[in-house]
Amino acid sequence: MTKNPIVSALFKPMHPSKELDRVTSPIGLGQIPVSKEADSIVRSVCGFCSTGCSLDLHMKDGEAINISPSPGYPVNTGSACPKGWEALAPLEADDRATTPLLRDSLGTLRPVSWNVALNEFVDRVKKVQSDHGAESMAFLSTGQIPTEEMAMLGALTKFGMGIKHGDGNTRQCMATSVVAYKQSFGFDAPPYTYADFDESDVIVLIGSNLAIAHPIMWERVLKNRHNPEIVVIDPRHTETAAVATQHLGLAPDSDLDLFYGLAQLLIERDAVDRDFVEANTEGFADFANHVKRFPLDQVADRTGLTKDQLVRLADTIESGQRVSFWWTMGVNQSHQGVRTAQAIINLALMTGNIGRPGTGANSVTGQCNAMGSRLFSNTTGLLGGYDFASLDDREHVAKKLEIDSDVIPQEPSWSYDQIMSGIGTGEIKGLWVIATNTAHSWIDQMDCHGLLDKLDFLVVQDMYHSTETAVRADLVLPAAGWGEKEGTFINSERRIGHITKARTAPGEALADFWIFKAIADAWGCAEMFERWRSPEDVFRILRDISIGQPCDFSGVEDYQMLDESGGVQWPFPAGSTVTADSAERRLFADQTFYTKNGRANFIYEEPTPVAEPASDDYPLTLLTGRGSVADWHTRTRTEKSTVLSSMTAKDAYIEMHPVDAAALGVELNEEVVVSSLRGELTARVVTTTGVQPGQVFMPMHFAELNRLTFPAFDPYSRQPAYKHCAVAVRKT
Numbered sequence: 001m002t003k004n005p006i007v008s009a010l011f012k013p014m015h016p017s018k019e020l021d022r023v024t025s026p027i028g029l030g031q032i033p034v035s036k037e038a039d040s041i042v043r044s045v046c047g048f049c050s051t052g053c054s055l056d057l058h059m060k061d062g063e064a065i066n067i068s069p070s071p072g073y074p075v076n077t078g079s080a081c082p083k084g085w086e087a088l089a090p091l092e093a094d095d096r097a098t099t100p101l102l103r104d105s106l107g108t109l110r111p112v113s114w115n116v117a118l119n120e121f122v123d124r125v126k127k128v129q130s131d132h133g134a135e136s137m138a139f140l141s142t143g144q145i146p147t148e149e150m151a152m153l154g155a156l157t158k159f160g161m162g163i164k165h166g167d168g169n170t171r172q173c174m175a176t177s178v179v180a181y182k183q184s185f186g187f188d189a190p191p192y193t194y195a196d197f198d199e200s201d202v203i204v205l206i207g208s209n210l211a212i213a214h215p216i217m218w219e220r221v222l223k224n225r226h227n228p229e230i231v232v233i234d235p236r237h238t239e240t241a242a243v244a245t246q247h248l249g250l251a252p253d254s255d256l257d258l259f260y261g262l263a264q265l266l267i268e269r270d271a272v273d274r275d276f277v278e279a280n281t282e283g284f285a286d287f288a289n290h291v292k293r294f295p296l297d298q299v300a301d302r303t304g305l306t307k308d309q310l311v312r313l314a315d316t317i318e319s320g321q322r323v324s325f326w327w328t329m330g331v332n333q334s335h336q337g338v339r340t341a342q343a344i345i346n347l348a349l350m351t352g353n354i355g356r357p358g359t360g361a362n363s364v365t366g367q368c369n370a371m372g373s374r375l376f377s378n379t380t381g382l383l384g385g386y387d388f389a390s391l392d393d394r395e396h397v398a399k400k401l402e403i404d405s406d407v408i409p410q411e412p413s414w415s416y417d418q419i420m421s422g423i424g425t426g427e428i429k430g431l432w433v434i435a436t437n438t439a440h441s442w443i444d445q446m447d448c449h450g451l452l453d454k455l456d457f458l459v460v461q462d463m464y465h466s467t468e469t470a471v472r473a474d475l476v477l478p479a480a481g482w483g484e485k486e487g488t489f490i491n492s493e494r495r496i497g498h499i500t501k502a503r504t505a506p507g508e509a510l511a512d513f514w515i516f517k518a519i520a521d522a523w524g525c526a527e528m529f530e531r532w533r534s535p536e537d538v539f540r541i542l543r544d545i546s547i548g549q550p551c552d553f554s555g556v557e558d559y560q561m562l563d564e565s566g567g568v569q570w571p572f573p574a575g576s577t578v579t580a581d582s583a584e585r586r587l588f589a590d591q592t593f594y595t596k597n598g599r600a601n602f603i604y605e606e607p608t609p610v611a612e613p614a615s616d617d618y619p620l621t622l623l624t625g626r627g628s629v630a631d632w633h634t635r636t637r638t639e640k641s642t643v644l645s646s647m648t649a650k651d652a653y654i655e656m657h658p659v660d661a662a663a664l665g666v667e668l669n670e671e672v673v674v675s676s677l678r679g680e681l682t683a684r685v686v687t688t689t690g691v692q693p694g695q696v697f698m699p700m701h702f703a704e705l706n707r708l709t710f711p712a713f714d715p716y717s718r719q720p721a722y723k724h725c726a727v728a729v730r731k732t
């Protein structure tokens with residue numbers, strides 16, 4: 001058997017699991033002194049949410065033994081949420097994948113060497129491709145690995161292995177914002193800097209539970225010294241709504257009606273920044289005509305809000321000097337997410353609330369490196385924010401990479417849902433899943449599980465062998481996690497931050513970067529990646545590709561510069577220097593957008609009905625989302641921390657209004673069966689007025705939840721509409 005040179009060079013024999021005298025992190029906000037045991041500190045950016053807090057890793061004998069939030073970093077200034085404090089615990093779990101695992105003829109996953117695993121990977125992927133065509137192998141990646149790793153994966157698969165279809169979990173999360181920004185601004189460019197949280201006098205949060213999902217951004221809202229009006233638009237009375245000055249508990253998925261109605265109210269009272277609209281936008285007159293069809297009475301009726309609530313919000317927006325609009329999954333995960341996001345963008349444009357401190361139409365990102373994946377995963381967009389369909393773009397990228405432009409696909413990939421349906425039709429026969437847990441998080445789970453089981457070859461590359469997806473795999477590749485490898489993340493405000501290797505990965509687990517390098521070698525395309533010697537080399541290659549793009553960061557020399565400057569926000573073209581003035585960067589201060597004529601577009605459309613309204617048989621609307629600050633997604637990481645586990649519920653629960661519970665005759669903590677047309681689960685009832693009558697809420701962290709969800713998608717972004725389906729609840 002051929003020995004893989006990358007693996008041979010990297011391979012370290014299994015080290016005895018090191019007894020780490022780890023000090024327990026206190027929970028809470030604030031700073032702690034360096035642990036007494038530590039002999040030095042290295043800095044890194046947190047690997048959970050997109051806030052991108054900086055963390056100090058306390059080192060002893062070359063291994064991180066404790067964490068505290070970094071003082072002085074522009075994002076978190078000495079604070080972290082519990083997940084940040086506890087970020088080392090997931091690395092020490094018993095179910096870490098420590099060797100590759102291959103399913104044997106009896107159906108059991110058994111440990112094999114890297115050489116066996118790599119040969120198996122190459123032989124079976126090549127067989128899938130020769131039997132069914134190159135396009136029958138696909139991959140699903142993530143917003144949770146460093147940019148350098150994403151780029152390596154995207155280039156290896158698409159340029160090296162002839163794979164055409166690859167998408168990622170960013171589709172479940174940010175695809176709507178990507179399309180909305182591209183169409184409205186000409187580039188996928190969230191315009192804000194976190195200082196805008198500090199500067200606003202009106203903060204409008206739409207479908208965003210910031211207090212739970214982005215606690216350190218929320219802390220900035222709470223520290224805002226302008227006594228801001230905080231408006232929360234969410235069907236639920238969330239932890240965030242509890243502190244708001246206005247909560248609009250609208251009917252689920254009625255946001256588009258609401259925002260068109262608000263635009264109409266503002267136009268009626270001439271609360272429009274005519275100069276800004278005239279000089280910098282396209283299509284306002286037609287938009288103004290469109291929203292005439294959304295009069296106050298009708299909007300109140302469709303949203304379930306009172307006319308007073310609507311008028312008060314219009315007053316607030318009109319009188320605000322610096323109004324910022326922030327949206328997250330309550331908008332993106334809708335069957336009409338793109339148009340809803342654009343309706344928010346339209347409000348910011350027509351009131352001139354963009355490009356100035358404390359303003360903006362701001363999509364809050366989810367995962368630590370979703371922004372990196374949007375620009376550099378080489379999935380739907382060509383590496384660096386370019387277009388697969390453009391010959392010029394393909395030639396430009398090929399030249400930068402010193403490869404033949406013919407190897408670059410001429411079309412974007414299928415989206416996640418198209419890849420899944422492709423398995424159903426037999427067009428996709430092999431799937432490589434990297435750092436995402438499809439079998440838990442994808443919509444309409446019963447269907448999803450059937451599809452995964454239908455594949456000829458399923459490879460899962462994960463930190464753990466126990467995930468819902470890994471246990472279904474034919475081959476598991478053991479990956480190092482955050483803290484065990486190096487690279488960069490891009491946070492929600494476009495800040496590039498350096499993540500540092502501060503721990504040895506267990507057993508034979510390797511950083512995803514080195515797994516990709518080893519596969520390139522085993523596949524026979526290592527030559528193409530000769531210059532991609534280390535993550536930092538890749539960083540330099542990507543930096544060169546970014547030149548001339550809105551995301552140009554060619555002014556960043558190297559990782560050291562990122563460390564010394566507290567991260568750098570793009571754009572940062574060559575010649576830029578980090579000074580006190582340039583430390584914060586907001587887009588569109590010059591009122592020039594990235595469209596061909598430099599103007600932002602007003603885009604709008606008639607609202608459409610939800611895919612599955614409540615019915616006699618399924619009378620309740622199921623809302624889903626984040627349940628607690630201590631839970632991360634499918635919990636593979638956070639459940640490994642005893643501290644985080646103690647802060648959250650172990651088993652599935654469903655929130656229900658006391659009136660609905662009484663009608664069903666169920667009480668707090670009673671077990672119920674929740675069913676939809678697609679599947680059912682059992683859960684405990686939590687009675688709360690946080691949800692409205694007729695609605696129920698269940699956190700996405702429970703593995704069973706997506707048995708219920710309905711596979712509806714936004715037509716432009718193909719993002720799943722996780723936030724809405726019809727269910728019934730009955731006593732067990």
Ligand SMILES: Nc1nc2c(c(=O)[nH]1)N[C@H]1C(S)=C(S)[C@@H](COP(=O)(O)OP(=O)(O)OC[C@H]3O[C@@H](n4cnc5c(=O)[nH]c(N)nc54)[C@H](O)[C@@H]3O)O[C@H]1N2
Nearest residue numbers: 207208209213252253328329330366367625626629632633
């Ligand atoms: N603790 C924790 N933090 C996280 C994550 C995590 O798993 N755990 N995940 C990260 C990721 S990847 C993401 S994408 C973000 C998500 O962050 P958020 O989007 O803030 O979180 P969600 O709870 O998914 O959804 C937000 C809200 O949308 C509301 N909503 C539902 N339907 C509608 C509707 O029709 N209209 C409106 N206006 N609102 C609606 C829900 O009630 C919910 O309160 O969080 C990030 N941060």
Ligand SMILES: Nc1nc2c(c(=O)[nH]1)N[C@H]1C(S)=C(S)[C@@H](COP(=O)(O)OP(=O)(O)OC[C@H]3O[C@@H](n4cnc5c(=O)[nH]c(N)nc54)[C@H](O)[C@@H]3O)O[C@H]1N2
Nearest residue numbers: 169173435436437441461462463479624633634636700722
């Ligand atoms: N019903 C419902 N479903 C939802 C949502 C919802 O609101 N409601 N939200 C959606 C959203 S916004 C998102 S972002 C998705 C998230 O869904 P997923 O991406 O499936 O969730 P995670 O648990 O973050 O999965 C990440 C996987 O990568 C592994 N991992 C972590 N770090 C590394 C690494 O460095 N390398 C490798 N190789 N593996 C690693 C983890 O162990 C884990 O198995 O869920 C979506 N699903």
Ligand code: SF4
Nearest residue numbers: 046048049053081084
């Ligand atoms: S807020 Fe997000 S980035 Fe900051 S410590 Fe918590 S999970 Fe990490």
Ligand SMILES: [Mo]
Nearest residue numbers: 172173366367
């Ligand atoms: Mo997400």
